[in-house]
Structures are given as C-alpha cells and as structure tokens.
Amino acid sequence: MPYFGSEEMVKELKRALSNPNVQADRLRYKNYITKVIRYMTQGLDVSALFMDMVKASATVDIAQKKLVYLYMCTYASDKPDLALLAINTLRKDCADPNPMVRGLALRNMCNFRMPGMTEYIEQPIVAGLRDKASYVRRVAVLGCAKMHSLQPNTDIDGTIVNELYALLRDPDPVVVVNCLRALEEILKDEGGVVINKPIAHHLLNRMKDLDSWAQSEVLTFLLRYRPRSDDELFDILSLLDSFLQSAHAHVAVATLRLFLQLASAHPAVQADALLCTSAPLLATCGAASRELRFAGLCHVQQVMRSQPGLFGTHYKRFFCGYSEPTYIKFRKMEILVELVNDENVALVLEELRSYCTDVSPELAQAAIAAIGRIAQTYSEKCLDILTGLLALKQDHITSAVIQMFRDLVWFCPQSTAAVCQTVEACVDSPQDSEQALLWLLGEHGDQISSAPYVMEGYIDGLKTELSSAVKMELLTASVKMFLCRPAETQDMLGRLLHYCIEEESDVCVRDRALLCYRLLQRGVEETRKVVTGPKSDPSMSVLTGRQEEPISQWASTFNTLGPLSGCDLCPQTAVISAADQPSSSAEKELLPESTDVTLSSPDDTEEEISLSLGPPLSHETFEKMWLDLEILQRQTMGFPRPRTALDTLQAALQLVKIQTLAFTPGATVPWKAYIYTRSTGTLILAELLQGDQHAPGIDESLVVSVKQQPVNQHAIRGFVSILKGVLQTLNVDSS
C-alpha cells in the first residue's frame, strides 16, 4: 500500500535508529522498533531498515528481540545477503542458558524462508532435538519439517528421520505430536509417517496426556493403522471409547471417524459408535459458535446418509432459531426433510410452514422446496399446506409452489387430480414459474377445465414475452393441449405457430415452431406418438423409505472440509475431496502398505485390467501360498452370495477368467469359496466368505479377502470390481 510520503517516514526512522543517543535510551529505541513493525503490519515497505534492525537484535529485552525477529522473518527472502548477517546473533542465542531464548531463536531462524539457509540451521536443530528443555525440543522438531520444506526436492536425511521416530517416546506430549507432524511433512512423498504396531499402541496409551488439538490429530494419524486381529481391534476400540464423548467436538468427531474405519468389518460396532456420538453431535449442532454449529449439522447430514432414523426423535433440535444465519437454516431444513417419519411429520410440516412466510424470499422458497420434497412421501398433508400458501398471493411464494407442483406431479402421479384442481385457481402465475405452469397445463390439460383460456392469455401476450424458454414451453404445451382438446385449441395454436414462424427473431423458438408445424402436418396420430410421453417418472413409485447408503461411502471424507463444502455449488469441490483423501475409491479399504498408491476411480481400472486363467493350480500349491501370503485387501460386498446353483456361479466366474478351486457345498453356514486368477504377471488368490462366525452381525453379506503374488494394487482393484460385477449380475438374475 503506497503511503503518501512513506519514503520520508522510512528515512526518518533510519535516522532515529542509527542515532547513538536513541540507541542509548532503551525505551525510546524500542518505541522506534515498535513503530517499524507497525508500519510493516500496515503494508508499508520498510525493508530498507534491515541493517539497523539487525543491529537492534543484539539486545537483552526479549520482547524487542521478538519484534526484530518478526521483522527479519518477513524480509529475509527479499534481502538474503543481509539476513545472513543476522544469523550469527541467532546462532549465539541458540546457545543461551535461558531455554526461552534458545527456543525463540531457533524457531525464528527456521522461519527464514530463503535458499541456502539449511547449512546454517541444521546444526542448531540437531542440537535442539537433544535439548533438555522440552520447549526447545518442540521448536526443533518442527524445525526439521521447516528445513525440509525449504528444500523439498533434496534427499531425506535418514538420521533426522530416525531421531524423530525416537522422539515419539519423548515425555513431553507436544513434542510427541510435533514429531508426528514433522515426519508427516518430511515423508510426504513416501506416504507420510508410518504407524506400526508399537507406535500405534504407544500413541493410544499417551492419548490421555495430550491436549485436544493433539488428540484430534493423533486420531487422524491412527487411521493408517490396521490392527492385526479382532482382539487387538476391540482393545483399541475400548481404549478410545471415552473419547467418543469428548468435550471437544473435533475430538469426538475424529474418534468417530476412526471407529468407523477400524470397525468397517463390524457393522454392529459402527452402529453403536454412531449411536454413542449422536449426543455430542447434537450438542455441537446447538453450540454457541455458529461455525461449529454448521460443521455439526454437516456431519449430521453425513451420518444420516446411512442411518436416517438416528435423529428422527430429535427433530426439534433442527428447528431454526430467529437469529441464525441462513446457511445454518438451509442445512437444518435439509436435515428436517431427511428425518421426517410418521410420528414427527405433522410437527415438522407445521414448523416448515412457518418458514414459508419468512421475509427472506430465498429462505421462504427453500422451505417450500423442503415441503415439496416431503410431499413425495406424505403427499396429502403437504398438498394442503402448499395450496394454503397460494392464498397468501405473494409472488415469490406462488412461484415456488407452482414449481413444486410440477415436480410433485412428475414424481407422484396419484397427486395429479388434487394439483390440477388447485392449479385451476391460480391463473395468473408470477414470473419464474410460467414454465412450470405451462408444463402442467399442457401435460394435464384434460383435467384442468380452464387450461385453454389460460393458455390463450399467454398466446395473446406473446409479443411482450421476453424469455425464449417460456415461448418454447408454450409451443410444446399448446401442441399437447391440441391433442387432447382440439376444438378449443386449434385456432390459437394456429396463431401461435404463425407468430413464431413469421415474426419471432429468436432462432431456437422459430425452429421449435417449425418442428411442431411439420409434425402436425404428418397427422394427429403421428404427433401424438411423438409428443406424449409418460405422465410421470417411470422409474419412481411412491417413495416409502430412503435408500440407506453403506457407511463406507462417506466415512473417508468424514471430519474433513468435504462435508462442509460438499453442498456448495463451487466448481472446486472436487479439489477438496481429492486434496488429501483417497476418497474416490473410498469403499475400498486398503492396508497401510498401500496408502501411498494414488488411487483412481474403480471405473477406469476396469477397462485396463485383463484377467487370464493360465495353467491350473493344484490344491496343495494354493493352500501353501494362501498360508504364506498376507491379506492385501478385505472388502464387504454389501450383498449376499448369489442364490443360483453353484455350477452356475462357477461357470459365470470362468467366463470372466476366474477359476474356482473349491467351495462349501449347498447352504452350509459359514459358506466359503476359494478362487484364483492371473493378471499381467501376478497371481491373485481370493476367498469368498459368508456368515463369518467371528462377526455375527453381518452374516448376510459376502466378504472377499484377496492375496496376491507379486503385489500389484492396480490388478487387485480390477479383479475386485470384475468379481463384484459378476456376483451382482448373478444376484439380479436369481431374484
């Protein structure tokens, strides 16, 4: 920000700072330094004072030191040669007897973002890692990460990495967490810090000592760890149990995410965890800070994707308060729509109805849209409300209601009669909803007695109509109307076509008119065949219940930015979900060895992978390999095994080049099958299991465990998706 006379100011400051009288008077000297920082904060370029400021760093006043360091960090990258002069002072401070000074100097030295810094800071950092004061160790550990970020492309220093891993056992909890953070940064290209069994157990035991920030982060790191046995898994879960109810929303949510991930093979445990966290989540939805409330609501929405019933009884928690910002109100309404059930529908609708008359038109329209969505299940009650709203004669309300009517008729044909009766009454529709009204008139003209007359009004006012979309809709609707009520419509349709063909300037409208004209020339029956389609969405019947998604669909983006911006209409949403998390193939649960593999969506792998049978495998070889190898991937299919005869299954698998080695005959439980196949140089072995006695809750679903030699994640993904496809097809066929 170019200040008027800023150069003067800098000169004056320079004079003052180099004045020996000022330097002698400590208070005055410090005041001038404060002034420099103040200008710097205001965006003024005071880099010309660098030399004088470096001199000021040799002081005993710690606050002054901090100010000077802040100054140097800001301008170091602009004046690297001068910054080198300051390094000596800083290095001297790194050996100060006071840990406070040591830490301060080290932290700031690491903050100098300029090339060639590494050689100066490496030695103090290594010394800092072994400092006896934890304050210095904390700084030094993060210093390692800073040093790495200065030269991101250099080789990783193995000794520092080892030292950091060793410091995970530090008595100071912040040092421990900083180590994790630093290792994560340094080893970013290799997939981040490795959490093996001893580290995981160590971290779990330290959880109680950590502050809430650290807890939340450690929980995120633990996502990488996969317990080796069910016993270990349940030990971990019971250790973490109390954190589900943590006072800090972010810890509770992070714990929930870990639970969902660890227990992905145990749906009963997942459901329990969700039930347990529902109270803290609800509390977050009522938090004092609106941002946290918003975050809470977004996460409730996620949970409801799998467990729509979980919050049904708490619907009153999602009623909007008067002073809440609109982004919260919108979310709450979305949730209310989702949690409606037979018990609460009356009260929810009554509440939503009161929002329809809100002063904010956006909010009112959103509330009407919400009622419209509920109407797809509870059409009668909602129709009454929507019809009642028309009586208010508010343009923005009427327009939203008519649009809802159109959707409703399309999705629930049984409400057609009632809607038509209502539409009869509202002939002069406001802007924005003309298209919807015309569609209704055209589609159901036979049931709306006044339809041709309303239509005529539009045709007569065509010259003043601006929107070409409305004109096109009018053309289509008039043709439809002509088919069911020719006598009343013929004349005006002629006028409409004449106008649109002869006088209309918009090419699209003219072309549509010509199309209609030529179509009518072919005869009425021909036109009827072309114009009239199904009157309602053929794929939908009355919605009785919402689809419940598997938890794995959303668990991987849980507790990230994803849920918060997911509903934003930003083109960048893809960036967020892809930024850190392997979300696209989220349902695949990968073992830690493979987390560094960049995942692509399962769709495109399907085409590239090809399986082959190759020479048959003997039972003995298979058994030996099966015992030697480790499970690389285990996945719950989400559906039971096909009910077809087993020969059919075998034949179907053979068709896609998967060989069946053995299976349990008939309907025995647990049911198992061993299969194998080859693909681009690797051998894939797999076990299909249904009715695992270790996990009684999921006996309905098929679990696939895959082993491979040599490892090729790409091939596994292809194999699993092919296998899934086959089994699903068989399932559909047999039912």
Add this chain to the structure above:
Amino acid sequence: MAASAIFILDLKGKVLICRNYMGNVNINEIDNFMPIMMKREEDADLSPVVIHGSTHFLWIKHSNLYLVAITKKNTNAALVYSFLYKLVEVFTEYFKSLEEESIRDNFVTVYELMDEVMDFGFPQTTDSKILLEYITQRGHKLEVGAPRPPATVTNAVSWRSEGIKYRKNEVFMDVIESVNLLVSATGSVLRSEILGCIKLKVVLSGMPELRLGLNDKVLFEITGREKSKSVELEDVKFHQCVRLSRFENDRTISFIPPDGESELMSYRLNTTVKPLIWIESVIEKFSHSRVEIKVKARSQFKSRSTANNVSILVPVPSDADSPKFKTTTGQAKWVPEKSAVEWNIKSFPGGKEFMMRAHFGLPSVESDVLEAKRPITVKFEIPYFTVSGIQVRYLKIIAKSGYQALPWVRYITQSGDYQLRTN
C-alpha cells in the same frame, strides 16, 4: 490441522495482523477473500468455508473483526474453528475485549501470542493461563530475570503450575444453569433444554486434590440411596483435570484444579420442565392507525424463589411511533433502534402474574417492506435455585501441607436462548 496462515481483518477486509506460518501460500491470497464474501452475501449464500482455487478460507467473525485461517489441505474443519475461537478466547483474556481497537493498541502482544499458540501451522500452547505466565504485556528485561518457560510446559499436570502460594485458601464454586426455550406462536413448547455448568474460582496453595460430590442419580443407584432426591445428568463433559477413569469407575469427580477461574464441568438436561417465565401476548395491528400490545407474564416457579432483572423484549413494527405504556409492575420503555418494547422488572417473585399494555401509533402511509416476525425474548436470573435440582453435597480439599480451606457454593439459574414466537 496445518493452517498455512492466520489473518485478522477489519470489517472492510483490511489486514490488521497476518502471520504466515507455513510459507506455502501467497500472502496476497487474502485479497480474494473479501470480494468473494461480498458476492456470497449478495447471493444469500454465505458459508463459513470460502474456496478460491485450491485455497480454503475458514473464517469466523468476532465483534468488528474477521479471523481467517487459510489452508491448502483438506483439514478437519471443526478443529480449525475451535482453534480460531480459542484464539479469540486467549485475546479476550489478555485485552478484556477483542475488537479492532484492542488489536491495534496491542499488536506487539498479539504477534507474541500468535508466535506461541501456533508453529508451522500446528497448535502449540493455547492455554491462556499458561501463556499469561510467560507472555506479559510489559517487556521483560533479562537482568530482572527473563521469563523462563513455566514448569507447566513440562509438568505432568499441564494445567497447574507448581509453587502457587496464597495466604487465605478458598474455593468458590458457581453452579449455573441456563434455560433454552423455544415456544411456537400457538403456545406449544418446541424446544426446552437446560445447559448447566460448574465454574470454579480456585485460590489454593500448592497442588491440592479436590473431590466433588453431587446428587448424581447414577452414583446414588450404585450406593443404594435411590430414595434421596437426585438428578440424571446427560452429556457430562469435564475439564481435562478431572480423572475420567475414576468417574467411569465409581462416579467420583476428583481433580487437581487449575489456578484461578475455570469451568470444571458442563452437562445437559433434556427433561421437559415447565417454562420458568411464561408469556402470553396479543399484538393487534390496525393498519394505518395503531398497534396495541398486551403482554401477560407469569412466573411458574416456587414462590420462595425470585427472578431478578427480568427483561422482556417485545417486537413492534419499525415504523411505529408515539408510545404509551401501562404496567402492573416494573417499567416499560421503547427502544427504537431495536424496534421493540423493553419491559424491565427488577424482582419477579414466583407464582405471580403481571401485565403490560402498550399502544403505538402507525403512519398512515404504509411501507411495502414485509416485516420479519420477530420473537419475544426474555432475560432473567434466579439466584439460589437450579431447575434440575442439582446439589453440591460436599467439596473436599486435600492438600499435602494440610491447610484448611473454605469452599463456597452458589447456585443460579438464568435465561439462555429464551424465545417465544409471535403471530
């Protein structure tokens, strides 16, 4: 969480304070923040996450300031918001009130604090009590003894320093319950909940061990005293000093308290209770001439308690004028800037009913703007009373040096978000 940078902006979006923690974002990115916000606000599409390219802005607003965290990573949003609010809390502790003025006046301390609470984008020491020990508003001279990192930084008990000494040892405990209420225009209770918390002010020497006994229903069931009056607490949350394992085992609340003021625990009660102060209102609007308001307030608690400083805020049309009031008790006044009548009652005993009538003139020319239906809000506090009936049965103070200490307990019930919708 890795926040790349944290900014404090004024309402116009001008940067007051900026701290670039990671150096992986361009500081000028912040210039994109305000324009996006303005546009979003116009579209009524504001959201606490603002995205520009690959940069995410997570922001909160506090008085006349924006606190913005920039991140490039897909971080845990709740954590970032919590951190920003923590920052507000720390600043407030230091400067009494956090606003543009106090930031400008204390920017040196602000920088010092921002240096300590976060490093390389990761939260470090955020406990304001500990920070207060080594970052003071006055500059330190090394000769006088520069501040050492407090022992708490390495202590096993991270929330209390060793070697605290007082001449008189006391503990003050406040049991505060706030009532949230939402009543529909038809008079049915839509939401009623009680949020309770126990606040401590500790003036104790050394490392004392405290044990708190409540009339907790679960505890009474364990010990077989089911007949005594007890309360069922939900969503109990404790300060980190409370030993959770002991609480889970035998419901004992034992802890080494932080020095000074702190919140020991919070809880929630979902049991529906009768609204403490019930309001019936009739607002009749005669277009072009006048508005007549009749409000009846009834206290629905026992007559031995008294609500103090009751303030009932009734909305009136913004174009109303020439008010006239009549009350059976207390004073009513018109607050034009809030477009409301404020009816203040100094003391409101239980089981009583009071009335207020107000009359306003309306201009003969009516404005087209639709008025929002604002709710009636009520503020009050009732001392020596808790809705839940929670009681502190004992507070034992066990100190190694064996000094005598006095515990003081106070109960208070107050209004939280207490709203009654109007027609």
